[in-house]
Every structure is written in structure tokens, then in C-alpha cells.
Amino acid sequence: MKWLEMVTKKDILFDYFKSNKLTTAITVVVSLLSNVFSIVIPVSIGKFYNLVFGLNAQRSKMLDFLPSVFWDTVPHFLTFFIVLVMLKVIFDFAQRYQVAGMGEKLLMDIRKMLFKAQLDIPMPVYDEKGIGKYLLRHSGDLKSVQNYMAKGIVGFAVDVILLCLVLLTLALLDKDLLIILLISLPFIGVTIIFLNRLLHSKSLTQRNYKSGLLSFVNITLRSILSIKAFNRTVPEMNRYEKRSERVYRASMKYHAIRSVVMAVAPGLFYTILFSILCYVYYQQQSGLPSLDAGALLTAILLLITSMPVFRRLLRVSTFWELGHISFDKLIKVLHLAENDEAFSSELKLVEGRIVFSGVSFQYPGSVKSVLLIDQVIHPGQTTLIQGSAGVGKTTMIKLLTGLYLPGTGKITIDRQDLSTVTRKSIRKAMAVVSENWPLLGKTVFQAISYSRKAEKRRLAEDMLDAVQLHLPENLKLSLDSRIGDLGAGLSKGQRKLLAYARALLTDKPVLIIDSPFHGLDRATQRQIADLINGLRGKKTVIVFDQFDQERLLDFDRFISMKEPVEFSTQNQKKSHVNSN
Template identity: 25%
Template sequence: MNGLDSLWRLKSYLRPYVGRLVFMFSAALIGTGASLAIPLVTKEIIDGPIANRDSQGLLLLGGVAALLGFLEAFLIFVRRWIQSRAVLGLETAIRDDLYAHLQRLPMGFHGGWQSGQLLSRATTDLSVIRRFLGFGILFLVTNIIQLVTVTILLLNMYWPLGVLVAAMAVPVVFLSLRFEKKYIRISRKVQDEQGDLATLIEEGATGIRVIKAFGRRHHMFDTFDDGARNLYGTSMEKVRLSSRFWTFLGFIPNVALALVLLTGALAVGTQALSLGTLVAFTTLMLQLVWPIASLGHILAMGQESMTAADRVQEVLDTEPSIQGGTETIDNPRGNLRFEGVGFHFPDSDVDVLHDVWLEVKPGETVAVVGATGMGKTTLTALVPRLYDVTAGRVTIDGHDVRDLTLPALRSVVATAFEEPTLFSMSVRENLTLGRQDATDEDIREALQVAQAMFVYDLPWKLDTRIGEQGMSLSGGQRQRLALARAVLTEPKILVLDDTLSALDVETEALVEEALRRVLEQATGIVVAHRASTVLLADKVALLQRGTITHVGTHQELLAKVPAYRELLAQDADDLDAEGVLS
């Protein structure tokens, strides 16, 4: 993707600020005009009142010069005030849209991207874009206008010196074109390496327990240090490139100034040029130093912003592969069917699931049992459309889930995952993510079902913040909160992805007893590894080699299917000959 095209496509975000931007540019141009007028007034002062010893004229023109200086200073203040408010609003608008789009993108997208790369796009890259759209473009336009205007004035004052100054622009333009190509490449490399480093930092923070438990602190530091040094090396290469360019741009005006002073002094000596004109000429020429010297910085900022815009557009241009339909379900019953379902991941041709047929009737609970890697979690993820089937269909009450609006679907289906995800917010906020209108009594009932009443022993009870990823809680506590969150939504279909795996035997028994009451009111699909969890279900579906091979009661499969007995062999001591818990 072309960086300039990516930057241009962000123009829609500027529309709410058009009035402010017009005022900002107007203030900048008027300020520039005032700045350029001061040397012309100075010329008149030297060649007029000073040469003629006219004190009254000196006061008058001096007052005009002072007024122009005050006007320029005031307009700079106004411009910067308006400028800051506009560009910060612009950055916020783009960031909001980027975050909202990330929320719309499916699990397949997030599984293929490093979180640090997404983080750097939402922070560093947007800051780069904001600086250029707010400051870089303004100075680029005003500096070009200033360069053209000053050049015309210089040519009009004394054309030999004006041609000399204009000739100095040729090497600047040539070098700028060469600089642009190299800077695009190295800017992208720096920004990508910043994203990689952000990923390492995030993983080091979220995985600190594992790092400490395995004593890998030094290994993780070495990995981070390698990434940091790579970024340092690339950044220094970028600095060296920029330094050479800016040094050259700083050298050109100084050479031009020396030549102008020498040639101008000779012209004054021969009376081809007045002293006032030479002073004005020199002053105007000095006003070219900043536009020329800043050209490198502005071009560098522009290249970085185009690279940043390219990286942001990579995300914004990604179309969500999972789009909501238009249908809703009135009075859902929760009849769930898998009809010839197949699935493979986008980057693979190997089927994880194929030809899966299964029906779970309203109020019925089915346990999905299978060896590790058989696709149990993938199967349950198809119900709320975390992934979409690649063959067949999943239906709820006869509606293909792909035809339902996503809010309608996910108000019917609630999921509790094996790896519970909790957020750095209060217990109450974590629990009510799926049901914002839940009362304290509703929350208490859900916590009782999940045997998570421990929250009332926390320092601030439901308002206790539990830290990032809920790391202040044990694994079993996090899992019970995640289960309570799912139960609180009162879904018609409850998906439990091995949700009880981190519970001790006693707590598991209490949770299962409470879940039986919940599952009487809902359709349940439960991924199970333990015999005790299987007994929650009315039926068991055995998943082998990506498809369901047997469906029946626990006792039927235990008696007739050797593969099922082998899967539950680890719990054999807990089962009597009838296949029930001892």
C-alpha cells in the first residue's frame, strides 16, 4: 500500500475540524506576512528617516514595525491554541475508530497478530500521524509560501543576488528526493521493531509468574535486550541518515549568506544597491534559513506519518470475516444443531472438524468428550461464532447462526472458557460484562452457582479491583468468576469449555450440583475431561478424528465404546460398575 494514499484516506477525520483548520492556516499565513513585512519596513527606516535624520518618521515606522511584531506573536499564540485542540481531537477520533474496528475483527485476525504490533499502531503510530497532520502539513505549506514569496521579493530587490539565492534550491530539491526513498524504508523498519518490542514487554508482564517459576528471568531479559539493541541499531541508522541530510540543509543557507554579504557589500560600494536594501535583503534571506533547515525535519515527519498511516490502514482495511446477519429470534427455545459441520483455519487446508452432526434439544445437556487436539474447543467456539464454519451450518431454533445479528446470537449464547479472561476492573464490572442491568441479588445468585462467594471476603467486596488478568486470584477463583459471568446472563444456550478443570474435587462437586439447576433451564454443551463433569450431561458425544462418532448416555458409551472407556480410564477409580460416582 502506498503511504501517501493511506494518509490521504484519513482526510475524512479532518472534516469536523475544517473551520478550525482554515482559521489556523489563515492565522499562520497572516503571521508569515507580518514577519516578511518587518524587513521591508526596516529598509524604509534605514533609507528614509535614518539617512535623512528624520526622528518623527523614525518613530512612525518604528511603531509600525513593533505593531507587526506584536501581531505576529499574537497570531502564533492563536494558531497554536486552535491547532492543539484540532489535532488532539483528530487523534482521538482515529484511535476510537481503530479500537472499535479491532473489536469487530474475529478471533482469526487476533490470533495472527502480535498484540504489541496492534498496541504500537494505536499509540505510537497515531501520535506520529497527529504530529504531521497538525504541525507538519501547516509548516510545509507556510514554508513553501514563505520560500516562494521571499524569493520573489529578493529577485525584485536586486536580481543578481536573488538568482544566487534561488540557485541554492537546486541541490536541496535533488537531495530531498534521494532522502525520501531511503527514509520510507528505514522508518517502517523502526516502527515494526517498536511493535515487536512492545509485544515482548507485554508478554513479559502477563507471563511474569511463568518466567519466575521456571527461573527464566535472564533468558527473557536477553531476548528483550536483543530486540532493544536491534531497535537501537536501526534507530541510529535512521539518525545518521537524517543527520547527513539536515547538516547539508544547514550548510546551504550559510554558504548563501556569505556569498550574499560579499556580493551585496560590493554592490553597496558601487552604489548599485542601497544600504537599507542590503539589510532588508539579508534579513529576508535569513528568514529562509528556518524553512530550508526545517524542510528535512518536515519531510522526515511526513515519511514517518505515511508509514504510520500505512500500518494503521492495514488494520482498518481488514474486513471482518464474521458479519452479523439480519435475523433475530423471538422467544428463543435453545434448540442447537450441528448439520454436517466442517472447519479449518484460514491458513491451513487441514480440516479440524468434518461432517459433524449433533442435536442438543432445549433443556438438554450434551457433554463433548475426546482426546486432546480433536477439536472440542473449536466445536464449541462455532456456536457464538468466534469462528465460522467452513462447511455445513450451525442452527439455533432452525436459524443459521450466520443469519442472526451478532447481538441477538450472543444474547442467546453464553460461554465460559477453560482459560478464564478477567480484566483490570472491579469484580462487579467483570461479572456484568454480558449483562449490564444485573442487580446485586442477580450477581449473588450467579456467584452461589459458581461457588464464588469468596468475593464477599475481598477488601471492597464486589467493588474490589482484581488486577490485570485477575492475577491477584487463584486459578480456581478466576475460573469460578468466569463461570458466574456466563451464568449471570441467563442464556438459553450455555457453553462450558472445560470450565471446571481448575477446581478442587470438593468445590467441583458443589459447582456441579448448582449447575444442574441452571442447566435445567438452558441448553448446555459441555467440553468434559473428567467423569464427574460428564455426569452433568443427559447425553455424551464422542469426538474422534474431527467428527462425532458416537452419541449416547454415559452408561451406554461406557458399556459399548472401548475408546470412551479409555478416555475416562484416569477416573476409573471414581466410578463404580454402573458408571456412576462412588
């Protein structure tokens, strides 16, 4: 598939059908056979009627191409009929299972694409739009896409084939029946279009309100600490009830229209049946050749068989519309992904000399810019970049690791501009110790070791012992200790120590540390300081902190970050032009 920034709905569907040719072919075949048996059963019932009552009408010889032993006697016919029913059940099961399987496979492929895209979305986009917004795409939108495939494409095709077979069978019974149906179709079509548009409008309103309620609940529960601390339970509950009431009213309007649609389907069917009965009565009263009893019974049964098809066709445009909307939303998320292949080269570390040249960065909507102008970090040295809270230390870490790109200026390593090399190659050279980098995994071993293989446990255990050297035995973690979601089951100090263990185990040439001793007791601070000081001359260590930790760490160089400055819109536009 083409890169995600260019992908369209057609690309996704084309690639799906192309890579699932066998599954698609099997689904088509079993659907055709299921539809054939849907026609053969009512025709055979008409045949049975003629057989029992001794009729031999010409119109009822549609199954005479089969050996006469199938219906020369009633017992033979009953055996033949039960076989038909069993085959119909088998192929109905196969059809439903295959169609459901196609929908689930498409869903699995899109989920994989969406998850990969979300992992590749640039950090500024996440910071601006919020992570929770993308998580919502894994619910309603994916369900709509599944319905688009299963009911809007495959199901619609199966229903159209069945209707064509019904029309063909009715034409073989009596051409006038086909004419009656063709005259009825324009009226049915207009009715279907009108009701579907009305249903779509109400469905979209209901969907938007539900999505808004889900987003509200998500944001509210993420703010639970503030809600409890400031006694905001009652006002938040009131806000929820208002939104919930809107969802209820929209849902009732939707169900009212949907009930009309579901009631109209049998009404249309009975209207067609009424026309056929009038036609048969007219033929008899006029002394014209008319349908025999078996053929009439066959026609009625065929129409009964078609009634569920009419119901589904009344709703199919809703699946199309919602599917289009959901595809558009999901594709917008896919387009946000950053293509690492778009960068011209890999970062090649020679010495590891890092140079900041006129670097600034401004968050969208902010009037202030983070600055770090013309600074050099020498390889093998330990450098302290110092600044007060809010000066932009965390932002600078993200710039160094390629998560952000500078608004103006550039950062180079060994004369290689970080904005031109792949993001992965930058992060292969840098390890980060920061509270903003959550622990991943369920156990300590999974959290600190990139490789989960058993042979890596010894190295992980040695590193864990090193960072916990001065902790009391009852506070020490083992490799199999559970850490909770993102380390929620650990204390702040334990998370910090595991962050050190994770970063040091990667053995990368550049180590970036944010607030090196925050959350650690004095004895552990000294132990960590010994580990960091032991890296002098071996690794480039960059420490970001508010305070001078010279008493514990041996720094080779000090850099003071400037306070964020006002940044005009005109300068901002210039910075974007220069960065491009």
C-alpha cells in the first residue's frame, strides 16, 4: 500500500480485496449458491402443490431439468425437499460466516494501520489535539467501517443478486409479473431514497451526540483528582445529565424514523403482492390464461423470500453514508502519521558533537518561544543545562530526540542536521531518563529491557541491583515485580530508578537526564551520581535541571537556558519559512 499520507478509501479496499482473493471468491460462490437455494425452495413448493393436486401446468416445469425420480412421488419429493433445506442451511451459514469474516479481517487490517499511524503521529500534533481523541476512533468509526464492508458492499451485492434471481424466476413464471414489478420499482426506489436520507440525518445527529458524550466522560474521568479535590462532583454530574438527555432525545428521533423504515418494508411488499393478486383476478375474470395455483403459490413465496431484502435495501445507504464519514475520519488520522522514510539519511555518529545554532521553538497558539541559541555540547562530557520551571527544558529534550523540529535554527550532531535524518536513527543514539517517558510493560523486566528474551534477564538483574544498591531489602523490586499500568503501582522514586535502569541498559552513546535526583532519597542520589560520574569520557551526558547539582555530579560545562520570549506572528511566519 502507498504511504499513509497519501492513502484513500479506495486504496484500502482495493488492497484488501487484492490480498484476500480466495476469501472473496469463496464468499461469492457460497452467496450465489445460498441465493439459488432461496429460489429453488419456493419453486419446489409450487411443484409440490401441483403434484399433490394432480395439476400439470406448463409454467410449473421449472425444475424438470432434474431427474424425475426427485418428484415422481410425494415421498421422493419430501426427501428431495429436506435435502434442499439442509443445503440451504449449510450455505446460509457459510455465507454469513464468510461475510462476517471479511468484515473482521478488514477491521483487523485497519486497526493495525491506525495503531501504526498513531505511533507515528508527530508529538506536536498529539500535544495540540490530545491522545484521547484518537482512541475514540477504535469504537464507533471502526464499527461503521465493518458495516460498510459486510452490509454495504458484500451484503448489498448478495441482495442485488437475489433480487435479480427472483425477477428472472418470476419472468419464467409469467412475463406480466415481471412487468408489474418493474412498474413498482421506481416508486420503491424513490421511497427508499427519501427514507434513507431522513434516517441518515437522524443517525448522524445521534452519532455526534454520542461521540460528544463519550469525549466528555473521557476528559472528566481523566480529571477525577481535580473533581474530587474541588468538590465538583455535582456540577460535573449536571453537565453529564444535560448531554445524556440530548443523546436520549436524538436517539428517540432516530428510532422513530428507523421504525418507519422497518414498517414500510413489509408495506411495500404487500403492495406488490396486492398488485399480483389483482392481476390474477383480472385474468380469471377476463377469461385470459392466468397463473395456475402452483405458480401463484411460487410467486407469493418468492416475494416473501424477498421481503428481508427490501428491508436491508432500505437501510443500505445509511451504512454507505456512515461508512464514508468514518473512513474519512480514520484516513485523516492516517494522514497525520510521519513518514520516517521521507527524511534523507540515517544519523551517523562519529564523535557526537552536538551544536545548537539559533534554536527556537513555539507551541501552536503560544506567544512565547523557547530559546537555546548557539551552544555546543562536546562528546564524552557531562553538561548541565539549567533553567527554572517553564523555561522549556522538556521541550529541549524533545527537540534533541527529534520528537519536535525547531521553528528556527537547527541542531546538528557531527554536522548532520537532525531535521534531515530519520527519527529512528536519532533515538538509536540517545537514551532518556525522564518522568515524562512512562514505563512500558507489566513487570520490571518488561519495563527496563528492550528485549524480552530470557537470556537478557541476567544483564537486567545486574542493572536493577546497581540502581537499588542502597535501598532496604523490603523496598527492592525484582524483575518479576508487577508495576501496574505505566508504572502506576510504583512510588515516584521506584519509577525513577527503573527509568535509569532502562536507559543505562540500552548503552547508547548519548544519555539525557531530566531532573536527575527528583524523588530519590539522599543515599540513592549518591549511588546514582556515582553511576553518572562513571560515564565521563565514555558517554555524552546531558542533564536538565532547575538547580546546580555540582555537589553530586561532576559537570564539564554549564549552559543556562533563557526565559521564553515574546514572539510576534510575523517572526513566527519567518521561522516556518526558514525551517522549510
